[in-house]
Amino acid sequence: MAEKHHYKGLTDAQVLESRAKHGENSLSSVEGEPLWKQFLEKFTDPIIIILLVALVFSFGVSTYEFTVHNTGIHAFLEPVGILFAVLLATGVAFYFEQKANKQFEILNQVNDDIYYKVIRNERITQVLKKDIVVGDVVILETGEEVPADGELLEAVSLHVNESTLTGEPMVHKTTNPADFEAEATYPSNYICRGTSVSDGHCIFEVKKVGDATEYGKVFEGVQIDNSVKTPLNEQLDHLAGMITKISYAIAALVIVGRLIVYFTNPANSLDTIDWVSFGGYLLNTVMIAITVVVVAVPEGLPMSVTLSLAYSMRSMMATNNLVRKMHACETMGATTVICTDKTGTLTQNQMTIYETFFNAGIDEKLIAESMAVNSTAYLDFTDKDKPSVLGNPTEGALLLWLYGKGTNYLPIREESEVLQQLTFSTERKYMATLVQSPSLGKPVLYVKGAPEIVMTFCHEGGKFLSDISQADFEAKLLQYQNQAMRTIGFAYKVIDDPKAIISENGKLVVNGLHFIGITAISDPVRPDVPASIEECMHAGIQVKIVTGDTPGTAREIARQIHLWDDTCTDRNQITGVEFAAMSDAELLDRIGDLRVISRARPLDKARLVNLLQQKGEVVAVTGDGTNDAPALKAAQVGLSMGDGTSV
Template sequence: MTTKSFSAGLTDEQVLESRRVHGDNVLTPAARESLFRKFLHKFQDQLIIILLVAATLSILVACYEFFVLDFGVSIFFEPLGIVIAILLATGLAFYFEVRAEREFAVLTQVNDDIPVRVVRNGHNLSVPRRDIVVGDFVLLDTGDDIPADGTLLSANSLKVDESTLTGEPICSKTTHTKLFDAEATFPSNRVLRGTKVMEGNGSFLVEAVGDHTENGRVFRAAQIDNGKQTPLSRQLDKLSVLVSRASYVLAALILVGRMVEYFLSAPPTFNWVLFAGYLLSSIMIAVTIIVVAVPEGLPMAVTLSLAYSMRRLLKANNLVRRLHACETMGATTVICTDKTGTLTENRMRVAHAEVLAEACFAEALAVNSTATLDDTDTDHIEVLGNPTEGALLLWLSEQHHDYEALRSAAAVVDQIPFSTERKYMATLVQSSVDGQWHIYLKGASEILFHFCPLLDDTHQKEILKTLFSYQQRAFRTLGFVDIAFSSQAVAEAELSALRQSGTLASPDAATLNSTFQGYVAISDPVRAEVPAAIRCCLDAGIGVKIVTGDTLGTAREIGRQVGICSDADSAQAFITGPEFAALSDEELIERVGELKVIARARPMDKKRLVEALQKRGEVVAVTGDGTNDAPALKAAHVGLSMGDGTSVAKEASDITIIDNSFSSIVNAVMWGRSLYKNIQRFILFQLTVNVAACLIVLIGSFMGTQSPLTVTQMLWVNLIMDSFAAVALASLPPSADVMKERPRAREAFIITPAMRWNILLTGFAFTGILLVALYVLKHFYVYSLCSLPESFSLVRATGGNLLSDYELSLFFTFFVLLQFWNLFNARSFATSQVWPRLRGCRGFFLIASFILLGQVLIVSFGGSLFSVSPLSLSDWLLLLAATSVVLWVGVALRAVWKS
């Protein structure tokens, strides 16, 4: 190791100048497709192509009628209406797709906002990675992502994972030229953006940022893959195929029915021109039925639901990185969670300290550490680096010791960083207290006892008993040993032996000078909101398992405090990393359902746990914050990284939990389940409309009258009951009721038996009601609903099939209002609400109001374009009152069902 270089770092003025000359530390994003091209892609949809063909045919027919048969300009209204409907459909889909992409734009900031420790203006600071500039003095510690390219100024047992650039997982880094690896891809004293510190610590001078780094030259900006097919999308594809085939059959039946009706009522002299016009008109109706029936709004409903959920989840501290995660979280059956920072506050503090030898204890805590404190805000001192070491520095401050002064006074010569294999950290210094050479050890007390042979067994057992009691109460314990030497050469030789073999070279020589300095208990309290969140998960049928590197006693106690474990649990519910590794795959799959806590877990243990659970058919979500968690995060159905985790963990994850809290994970589950429910409500509503619309046009074509719904009317119905309803139902807020249900089967068909019966019964009921209305309109002249009794005396003459525009307006409005009130029933489907709750549903209420207003405007001003004429105010009020029975019946049925 080299002697640590101290630097005041850059001043604020130098930072600004460096940023002006060398730029920001961000990668330029890849060129995006133009908005115009995105809009053109909307016309590649199969259903839009069908509409374009239909519009083309309609325009040709209208041109023939206008130029050859001398019809008025009004015959262009119908094809114009189709074109408008196409533009609306593609425009809305385009708008919401762009809006969804904007939801993802924030993701590019995730990695750029990772905090980095630097020295500026003589202070240790934590700044976002994007703010690093050329010339910065950056401090590195185990687990850190290297934010830019630069040359090392100091290196202490530094090992870096350069696999993102070279494929080499471990590369030793040093400032000693004699130790340089001549065959290394990059110089041994150079560190690169995008690589990770796997072990040790150090510092470096930034020489390249952003696009000028090796990472910037090799990689393009990361692009989020939101095209992954999920269980939900597969279900929707099956549903679309099913409904599409049914619509083709209906369209064929309508075409046959209208042809039969034409030939039965045709005049003796056959007119090919009239027949061609009638045939084209029938084809238009058949094509429109396909457009109405096919659920082309489903993809948009899913996109809207996901975009809305993503935006709201961000407010709930869940930054969704991949589109499918919103949906999959709703199907989660098991959550494998970290302990520290997720279940606990990650605010390490010394709760108990037993100092047995005070002489060099404060110095040992100060120098045998890689952490620092950011005290720029005196009201909130922030720990930079290892939180456990930070807790020791905070304790020193509470004991009125200045750790920075202690570090400056002592001459640090060499250091062995902490590792899970070694279980201790060692630092060689020349003490400012007595001038001697000391190796300060810090780590697991049971390991450190080996370096204190004069500490009698009785005393050791008492200490271990005390430490065990602390661990049972979820405290983290550390012991401290001081080994003094009179010679620097001897001290360096002993440290070298300790680094290589884990033992001292001459333990006898050091025996008389070794002292067990004391021990501390450090607490990380459980987050206040976690027990309630865990209970919510368990009530929702979601299993929760703790995977931690802590001791079994600590992990078990935390599990008990949060409600995962209880005294009734058998030994099969708990396991340590070595025991876990010893299980065969078959044994693990058999036992994994019972496991609640895995303590002393190693990196690959979590990934193996995830895979075993998946083999049992579980849908697994995993939390992780470190580089070593990346394999498990990638393997899980949903990976959940922590807001203060490494960029590797975040890159491997699907969702980033900004506040690190388990309660935010529960929010993600609730939103995922609610999202699925909202999509089900939209399907329920749309298919009910489709059943009624298709059946009424089909039966109407066999009743010997013109289609009761014109092409433009059906396109308006398709627009409001597809696109607008998708917006209304997709924006519904989540309901806590969904957390009282068991997780849905991942491959379960999206239409449940309850939905199927609701669609069929409501659709047939609407069809029956509409057929009665159509029968009345066909056989009697109706000119006002207020005078309906008088209309029964005005029997339509035989063969008088054509309905007046006023009668078409009545039927059209009657149909739309039935669906309008049913929208409120769909909103209440699968909830505990008897009456549709509108609180918190501003978007739903506004869109429902817009649908009603749009119907009023179309009927009042649509004229020839929609084959309608204005209705009187009294007719509007009667139609609203009569059709509202749909809502009252729904309320009554829900009340009966609830009781």
């Protein structure tokens, strides 16, 4: 952001005009049905309808027995039992779904009462999130959530957490066309509502608000679709139809059979028939037929199904998986395809040092000091067994590595006086910190960043200053990059003149640093995932990774979880751009072979699910940046995260 600009922003009149044309920056909430109507919907279940019909018939038979045969009040036990079974089944289902709906409402509440810095009338002011309009110029700092979709005007060391849309926690954004990533899920100079600034700061112009944003489209797409029937719904519909046909057929046969028996009796000829006696016989015959119908109805079935689904629903809630519709709980048991995100679902969603490749002669205290002082990240030790990273996750991985070796970074940082510092920027691709080193007792310059950049500072007299050759380091770098890992290079130098290390344009002007080595950082696969993937595939369940990450990283994760092997070809992988460009017919022909979809957007996932359902597949969708991976385990125990529409 070397070139400064003066942004005027919108005038008050332009704000009103934009709001009238493009709407407010809020998501349209779906109007819910009244509680009484939701409760009555429970009586539309086919089995419940059969029970209601049986209840009417049973009440008629009981009334007949009570009035004609004086059987007493116990004649009504059968209809009372059926009524109790109906109310219990519908009541339990209604209660659990209402409980889930309340939790969904809490999660889906959009907090519009957050203030953002916006340039209007050539001044910086604060407005509520819901009052931001198309054309507004918004200023964002680290930690702030992006309030609307827009195009970047300025960006400094900007990294955005896109996990809510693509599952990726760190995506580099820039206004420099030379640094644009061609295969990025969203353009490198475009940020979306619902994501957040994890590092750096920016100024952007709002292009879309409310429902028109990418987040708004996802919000609309996940609204529940009651027209989709789960396999259990279809099976119960079939069972209800079969019970109805068979019971009515038997009842008809009873009536016909008893009439044949009556008229084949010589004493009951048409000439001498006693019509009063025949009327009683016919009424008794009808009562027997109705009893057959009532007996054929399994009164306990709805309650058994409801309790089973309610237990599954409660089990899912206990593991922080909310299911809106009870019948969706059984879908995973019939799942044929799982579409899973990568980050935080297949992986641990925490950057970790996979391997280090340091010079053997470097003092470990020097390595620890270089990581502790040349960093802007912190560790939260609230949970001492599992400290969390505050700040850049890549820098945090270095501090966690030190902590794992029994070294606390904080005392080292506090004892080291910082003399000068260049924070990391995507333009420089390195960070440099000059400190008064407590271990060496002298000013020491520490540099870390992209290894190929850091190495350029490590030459003197045509010689690469390291015990290991530059060629060996480059070969190791290539190995790590082929494994889709992030790499960081480290270097240091004792400085005699601290004033002559940084130029006026904010770049290092020092050479002759000693190259310490490199680290490979990755988001490791969860330990239980490979076995879960193998069990799913052995059971005939297809697993497809749908992620916003790069093709190389997605393919490497697929290899680590045993989803990708030497038999796989380019036909088994596709990018979001290629996916969007293909017709439905082309995708239907190829969709069965796909194992990895990289650089995917939420709408690509929705289209994928729709196409799979057209082929008759039962699809489970999991992930989107969550910190747990329940779906793969759920597939093995017959529970469910949903059918792609109900959860």
